[in-house]
Amino acid sequence: MKTNFYLPLWILLxxxxxxxxxxxxxxxxxxxxxxxPVVELNLIYFNLKxxxxxxxxxxxxxxxxxDTTELPFLDDDYVQEDLMKADFLFEFxxxxxxxxxxxxxxxxxxxxxxxxxxxxxxxxxxxxxxTTTFTQTVEGNDLAELTTSSKVxxxxxIPSANENLEGELNLxxxxxxxxxxxx
Amino acid sequence: MRNILFCFIVLCASTVLSQNKAVLFGLEExxxxxxxxxxxKVPQKFHFGxxxxxxxxxxxxxxxxxxxxxFQESGGDINARIRDxxxxxxxxxxxxxxQQLAVVDFGWLAKNKIYFSGGMYQELDFIxxxxxxxxxxxxxxxxxxxxxxxxxxxVSTTGELLTVFHFGANKKMNENLTFGVRAxxxxxxxQFQSIDNTGTFTTRESTNGINIYExxxxxxxxxxxxxxxxxxxxADGSAEVISEILGRSFFGGNVxxxxxxxxxxxxxxxxxxxxxxxxxxxxxHTNGVENYESKGNHTVNGIELIFPPxxxxxxxxPYFSNVVDEFENQVGVDTLQNSYTQLRPVKLNAAVEYRxxxxxxxxxxxxxxxxxxxxxxxxxxQLFSVFRPKGPQLxxxxxxxxxxxxxxxxxxxxxxxxxxxxxxGLGVVANLGKFNAYLAADNLLxxxxxxxxxxxxxxxxxxxxxxxx
Numbered sequence: 001m002k003t004n005f006y007l008p009l010w011i012l013l014x015x016x017x018x019x020x021x022x023x024x025x026x027x028x029x030x031x032x033x034x035x036x037p038v039v040e041l042n043l044i045y046f047n048l049k050x051x052x053x054x055x056x057x058x059x060x061x062x063x064x065x066x067d068t069t070e071l072p073f074l075d076d077d078y079v080q081e082d083l084m085k086a087d088f089l090f091e092f093x094x095x096x097x098x099x100x101x102x103x104x105x106x107x108x109x110x111x112x113x114x115x116x117x118x119x120x121x122x123x124x125x126x127x128x129x130x131t132t133t134f135t136q137t138v139e140g141n142d143l144a145e146l147t148t149s150s151k152v153x154x155x156x157x158i159p160s161a162n163e164n165l166e167g168e169l170n171l172x173x174x175x176x177x178x179x180x181x182x183x
Numbered sequence: 184m185r186n187i188l189f190c191f192i193v194l195c196a197s198t199v200l201s202q203n204k205a206v207l208f209g210l211e212e213x214x215x216x217x218x219x220x221x222x223x224k225v226p227q228k229f230h231f232g233x234x235x236x237x238x239x240x241x242x243x244x245x246x247x248x249x250x251x252x253x254f255q256e257s258g259g260d261i262n263a264r265i266r267d268x269x270x271x272x273x274x275x276x277x278x279x280x281x282q283q284l285a286v287v288d289f290g291w292l293a294k295n296k297i298y299f300s301g302g303m304y305q306e307l308d309f310i311x312x313x314x315x316x317x318x319x320x321x322x323x324x325x326x327x328x329x330x331x332x333x334x335x336x337x338v339s340t341t342g343e344l345l346t347v348f349h350f351g352a353n354k355k356m357n358e359n360l361t362f363g364v365r366a367x368x369x370x371x372x373x374q375f376q377s378i379d380n381t382g383t384f385t386t387r388e389s390t391n392g393i394n395i396y397e398x399x400x401x402x403x404x405x406x407x408x409x410x411x412x413x414x415x416x417x418a419d420g421s422a423e424v425i426s427e428i429l430g431r432s433f434f435g436g437n438v439x440x441x442x443x444x445x446x447x448x449x450x451x452x453x454x455x456x457x458x459x460x461x462x463x464x465x466x467x468h469t470n471g472v473e474n475y476e477s478k479g480n481h482t483v484n485g486i487e488l489i490f491p492p493x494x495x496x497x498x499x500x501p502y503f504s505n506v507v508d509e510f511e512n513q514v515g516v517d518t519l520q521n522s523y524t525q526l527r528p529v530k531l532n533a534a535v536e537y538r539x540x541x542x543x544x545x546x547x548x549x550x551x552x553x554x555x556x557x558x559x560x561x562x563x564x565q566l567f568s569v570f571r572p573k574g575p576q577l578x579x580x581x582x583x584x585x586x587x588x589x590x591x592x593x594x595x596x597x598x599x600x601x602x603x604x605x606x607x608g609l610g611v612v613a614n615l616g617k618f619n620a621y622l623a624a625d626n627l628l629x630x631x632x633x634x635x636x637x638x639x640x641x642x643x644x645x646x647x648x649x650x651x652x
Contacts, residue, residue, distance in 0.1 A: 025254040025634045029261040037324030040386055042485030045394040052490065067488040069502040091395065154488060173485070174395040176326060 035181040043088070043173040044069060044154065050096045050168065053161035061161035070151045075108065080147045085139040085178040092121045095129035096167035101157040106149035115146040118155075126167045203567040204240065205580040205596045206610035206623035207642055209457060209534050212592050213612055213621045214290060214646050217300050219532060220459040221351045221363030222445030225290075225298045226650055230619070232288030233645040238304065240283040244638025246601040247276035247313065251634040269318050274337040275573060276313040277601075282306070285644065286346075292651065300365075301350035305432075308528065310571055311340035325386045329396075335382040335405060339572045343374040343525075345466070346432045351443065359555070361447045369439035371466045372431045373411035374525060378572040380405045389484070398483040403514050406476040408523050410468035411436050439466030441527055449555035453538045461530040469522040481513035529570045536563035536584075559586040565596075576601055590614045598625060602637040610642075619648040 048065065055062050073079060094100065103118035117136045124130035138146050156169070208219045214230035215238045216223050232238065248268050253261065283306045290300030316333040325331075351365030382403035389397045411431065418424045441464020447457040486502045493499070540560035565580040578600035586592045596608040608625030622643045629636035 024256050025251055026256045027254050029254055032261050033265065034262055035322055037321060038326040039324040040326045040329070040396060042394045042396050042398065042483065044486045044488055045484065046488040046490065048490065055492075062492075065490040067490045068499040069486050069488060070504070072503060089395065156490070172389075172394045177324075179324070 031183050033183050035179070037179050037181070039177045039179065041175055041177065043175050044152075044171070045173065046154075046169075046171050048156065048169045050161070050165040051163070053096075053158045053165065054163050056163060059163075061158075063158055063161065065156045066153060068151055068153045071106075072150050074106075074147055074149045080144075082179050082181050083143065083147060083177060084180045085137065086143065086146065087176040087178075088117070088134075088136040088138070088173065089176075090119065090134040090136075090171060090173045092119075092132040092134070093129050093170040094121050094124035094132065094167070095126050096158075096165060096169055097123055097125050098158050098160070098165070099123040100169060101155075102171075103153075103155040103157075105153040105155065106146060107151050107153060108148050109150045114149045115142060121169065124167065129167075203242075203569070203578050203580075203598070203600065203640070204623070204642055205565060205567065205578065205582070205598050206594055206608045206625060207621075208532055208565055208567075209536065209563075209582075210584075210592070210594055210610060210612060210621070210623075212614065212619070213644070214300070214619070214648060215285065215288060215644055217290065217298075217351065217353065217363070217365075218304075218349075218443075219461070220445035220447070220457055221300075221353055221365040221443045222361050222447050222459065223353070223363065223457065224355075224361050224447055225292070225353055227290075227648045228292040228298075228651045230288075230290045230300075230646050230648040232285055232302065233647070234287055235284065236645045237288040237302075238283060238285035238642060238644040240281075240640075240642045242281045242638065242640040243279065244602050244640075245276070245278045246637065247272035249635050249637045254634065266322060269315070269322055272313050272315060274312060274315045274334070276315075277310055277571070277573075278313070279310040281308050288646075296354060298353040298363075299351070300353070301348075303346060303348050305344075305346050307344050309340075309342040311342075312337065312573055314338045320384075328386075330385065330387045332383040332385045332401075335384060335403070336380045338380050338405070339378050341374075341376040341378060341525075341572060343466075344372045344428065345374070346370045346372065349443075359449045363443075363445050365443040367441040367443065367462070367464060368434075369441060369464065369466050369527070370432060370434045371410065371437040371439065371468065371525075372428050373415075373436070374466065374468060375407065375409045375412060376525060376572075377405070377407040391484070393487075394485040396485075400479075400481045400514050402480065404478050406474060408468070408474045408525075409472070410523075411471045413473035414471050437466055437468045437470050439525075439527070440464050445532075452556050453558075455536045455538070455555060456534065457536070458533040459531070461532070462527040463529055464527050466525045466527065467522070468525060472520055472522055474519040474521055474523070475516050476519060477514050477516045479514045481510060483510065526570075531568045532565065534563055534565040536561050540585075560584065594623075596625065600638075606638075608640070614648065614650070617647050617649055619646040620644070 053062050100121040102121055105113060106115040108114050119134040121132045122130045204219055207213060207216060210216050211224050211226050214227060252268055253264055283304050285302060285304040288302035290298060292298045314337040316337055320333050347367050347369055349365050349367045351363060353363035355361045382405055383401050385399045386396055389395060415424050415427060418427055441462050443461045445459030447455060449455050486506055538558040538561040540558045542556055542558055561584045563582055565582060567578045568575045578598055580596050580598040582594055582596045584594045590613055592612045594610045598606040598608060605628055606626050607628050609627055610623030612621040624641045626636050626639055
């Protein structure tokens with residue numbers, strides 16, 4: 001009589017525990033997990049005065065200004081694998097009465113060319129600064145080239161300059177990185 | 184195979200509301216009940232737990248999500264389900280694992296009517312809150328959330344592996360009151376915590392006009408404390424790591440001290456109230472400590488080019504390194520070796536019980552007509568709370584206890600906690616001669632499909648036990 005009662009109880013509890021399982025699930029789906037964050041980051045900026053384009057010591061114009069910065073993250077493995085697209089936005093504000101040629105040349109660590117882009121900047125005046133917005137979307141083969149880069153050379157060319165030139169050339173820029181992170 | 188593995192992981196690595204042993208609390212037939220309330224009534228005069236088998240306790244849970252929520256087969260895109268869950272959960276949701284294994288457990292009734300008990304158990308405890316803002320940032324990026332302050336202070340996690348050596352005394356003070364206390368010495372094998380963090384990360388359109396955006400880190404005060412971790416980095420392979428960790432079991436790492444208190448009070452013949460405070464203590468981490476800390480404010484505007492007139496052989500200015508250096512100066516991570524004190528998660532239990540049904544034991548305790556009677560059934564209410572980094576977590580339990588025969592008792596519970604409103608548990612204790620065995624589990628409604636359970640808790644054990652006459 002006693003055994004009739006307690007045995008089923010034990011069996012019930014033990015069997016519930018033993019029969020416990022995980023159903024209606026498919027953990028293979030983990031392979032499909034994909035993160036697609038879109039990241040906005042500042043890039044470079046500068047603020048050039050008109051007199052930067054004239055060497056007052058030698059009294060000669062400096063028609064080409066050039067500077068270089070490392071961007072060591074561009075050729076990281078995870079950037080090479082996970083970056084799907086990059087949108088560059090360059091925003092120039094020019095109050096110098098000259099137009100400019102601005103060139104962005106990306107180099108790899110051996111200083112070999114990888115990717116190049118550039119734009120004309122509209123002429124402005126000290127009273128009326130002109131804004132030039134330049135966007136560049138990089139994907140596909142170009143992106144593969146870009147992501148072997150580790151530095152960028154920025155070249156600013158002015159057609160002519162003299163000591164009386166006034167105004168400023170200002171650049172702000174950012175990059176939008178479209179990432180795809182997969183398991 | 185993967186499913187079996189998952190069952191195994193859930194069962195082995197996993198407790199509800201970390202450490203709420205609702206079924207076991209107040210179950211006097213189980214000697215390890217004294218670990219939940221040192222002031223419990225003690226029916227036995229001697230017990231000895233089968234080594235490594237007197238109490239096995241596993242519990243794991245996630246307050247906001249189950250495996251089924253993410254990995255269900257019912258079609259649809261897993262990424263959409265993850266996204267929905269990220270936005271559905273908040274920073275108070277948590278993931279937790281608690282596991283205990285009694286190595287040695289014993290007790291005896293001394294001549295002075297004090298029941299002494301002691302032993303050693305191993306405990307693993309882990310909790311991590313869900314850092315929602317960081318999850319959103321990782322999932323979506325910052326483009327769609329310009330201007331939003333991402334709260335880095337949501338990061339909150341602790342984990343520890345320790346052995347506990349304990350010794351307690353329990354005495355029936357008078358007809359109504361039983362009181363008990365237990366002292367504990369903690370031997371910490373490894374511990375980490377990252378709590379009380381603050382800070383925000385914001386990307387917004389520039390307010391200073393320098394560049395297009397400003398990326399701002401503000402009021403950063405983030406830290407991670409570790410003990411017993413730094414020396415493992417030099418260990419060669421997992422076998423060496425395991426042997427080094429286990430080597431600290433007997434005070435080889437860091438030590439701490441704690442106390443449990445508990446009492447049971449009979450009100451009249453049918454009502455009993457009981458309560459306990461557990462792990463009121465701390466561990467002092469002085470050996471093998473390594474802490475990481477970041478404090479400050481910083482705004483990143485980008486890389487400023489100044490076009491210096493350089494000769495061809497002059498190196499370019501290391502603009503990028505300068506930006507990184509400035510960042511590290513302002514909000515970089517410092518590595519420190521400061522000792523720290525860790526509070527153990529304090530647990531509170533309280534219960535009220537009403538007894539009814541047939542009397543048991545002696546037909547009539549004629550000298551004690553006003554004292555509590557022992558009956559074969561009771562119902563009651565239990566409350567449990569554990570103090571966690573972001574405040575106490577609470578659980579309420581309704582229970583029904585029935586002593587089926589002298590050798591067999593059962594207790595059923597219904598628990599409401601942060602995980603669910605449908606947690607039904609069941610425990611069974613058998614006394615077969617001097618042999619005592621028990622098995623308790625909750626969330627039984629979910630055992631049919633563990634994937635849908637947000638938490639699982641299981642305790643079982645075997646003892647040699649001799650009851651008082």
